[in-house]
Amino acid sequence: MEKFIVEGQTRLKGEVTISGAKNAAVAIIPATILAQGKCVIENIPNISDISILFKILSGMGAKVRRINKSTVEVDTTYIGEPVVPYELARYMRASYYLLGTLLSRCNRASVSMPGGCNFGVRPIDQHMKGFEALGADVSIDSGMINARADMLIGAHIYFDVVSVGATINVMLASVKAKGITILENCAKEPHIVDLANFLNSMGADIRGAGTDVIKIHGVDILHGTTYSIIPDQIEAGTYMVAAAATGGDVLVKNIIPKHLEAITEKLLKAGAEVIEYDDSIRVRRGGDLNKINIKTMPHPGFPTDMQPQMTALLSVAQGTSIVTEGVWDNRFRYVDELRRMGAHIQVDGKVAVVEGTESLTGAPVKATDLRGGAAVLIAAIGAKGTTEIEDIGHIERGYEDIVEKMTGLGARIKKVVIPDVYLSSAL
Ligand SMILES: CC(=O)N[C@H]1[C@@H](OP(=O)(O)OP(=O)(O)OC[C@H]2O[C@@H](n3ccc(=O)[nH]c3=O)[C@H](O)[C@@H]2O)O[C@H](CO)[C@@H](O)[C@@H]1O
C-alpha cells in the first residue's frame, strides 16, 4: 500500500494540462462493444478505473491495443460470454454501463452490482425501468444484475429522477433498438453529450443530448470510429480550486471553459481572479477568500464532484459558508479528515456549515473517496506542516499523474510505500 506525504504552505504556480474526462471515458469504452470494427479512442485518461474497464473487455475477448499513453485501439469483433463478475465490477461504478451495451449486442447480460465511491445508496432502479421499457426482463439475483431480451424495441421513457448513469445506460441499450426511443427528464452533463457524439460518429442517430429530451432512431449497424474524449471538467475544476485555495496562480490548459462556468462563478464570488481563454483558464488569488454558499445539482448546476474540493477551500475562507449536497445522501465522509487538519465544519444531513479558519495544519488523514481525497490533498498543500494521506487508491481512480501535475506546480508531495510492518502490526 502507498501513501502521499505532503509538505504544506505551498502556493501553486505554473501550468497544468488536463487529461481526458473519466466520466466520459467510462461510458465510451463500454460503448465500443456496439461497433462492428475497430475504434481508436484518443485522450483516454491513464487512471485505474480505465485499466479495470480494459481488463473487463479483454476478459470477454476484445483486443485492446495501446497506441500511446492516451490512445487505445479496441477491437470488439469477438465478445464471448456477456458476464462481468464481482471481482472486477466491484472496483468501479461505471461497470454497469456494460449492461446496456451487452444487452444490445448479445440480447443478454449479467453484471455484478457496481462499486464506486460510497455516498450511501446508489440505486439503479431507473436503469432497470429503462431496460424494461425497451422490452428486457431484468432481475437482481445473488448480487448480479441480469437482463435479457429477444429484441429491444424503442420506447418513450420518462426518468423519475435526473440520473447521469440511467440516461447513459438506456441510451446505450436503445441506440440499436428497433424504432424510435424518446428519453425525457435526462441528465445534461458534458459527458452525456460526449457519449452521444461518439455513438453518432459510429453511425448512430441520437439528437438532443445535453437537453432534457433525447431522441434516438435505432440503427442496425454501428461501425468503428476514431474519437477524442473531451477534457475532464472535474480534474480542471480541482486544479482551479487548488490554485485559489493556496493563494496561487495557475494556468489550467486543454479545457472547455463553458463546462466550468458553475465552478468559475463560485471562485469569482469567493474572491479569486479567473481569466478565460479559448481552451485554457487562469486562476489566481492574492487577497482573502470570502465565504460563499454552494448547493450541488445536476448540470448545469454546481457539480457534486466538486463539492469536497470547494469545502476544503472554504475551510480557509473568511466567515461561515453553507455547503448543501443536492445529489447524494452521504457525501461528507471526508469532513472528518479535514477536521483532523483543524477545519471547523459541522455536518447535519446533507448540509455542512463551514466556519473558515486562518490556516489548517498537517495531520495523518485518509482519502475516504475520490473527490474527498482530492479535498484533503488541496488542504494539505496549503496547510502548515506535513500531512500523510492514506488510501490514495481512491484518488488514483480518477486523477491521472496527480503527483507529477501537482509537483509541477510547486507542491511538495512524495508517494511512498507504507512498510508492511505497520500493516501487519495493525492486524
Ligand atoms: C445528476 C448528477 O449530478 N449525477 C452525478 C452522479 O452520477 P451517477 O450516474 O453516479 O448517479 P446518478 O446521476 O445516476 O444519480 C443522481 C441521483 O439519482 C438517484 N438515482 C440514480 C439512479 C437510479 O436508478 N435511481 C436513482 O434514484 C441517485 O440516488 C442520486 O441521488 O454521481 C457522479 C459521481 O459522483 C457524478 O459524476 C454525476 O454528476
Ligand SMILES: C=C(OP(=O)(O)O)C(=O)O
Ligand atoms: C464519484 C465519482 O465517480 P464514480 O461515480 O465512478 O464513483 C466521481 O467521478 O467523482
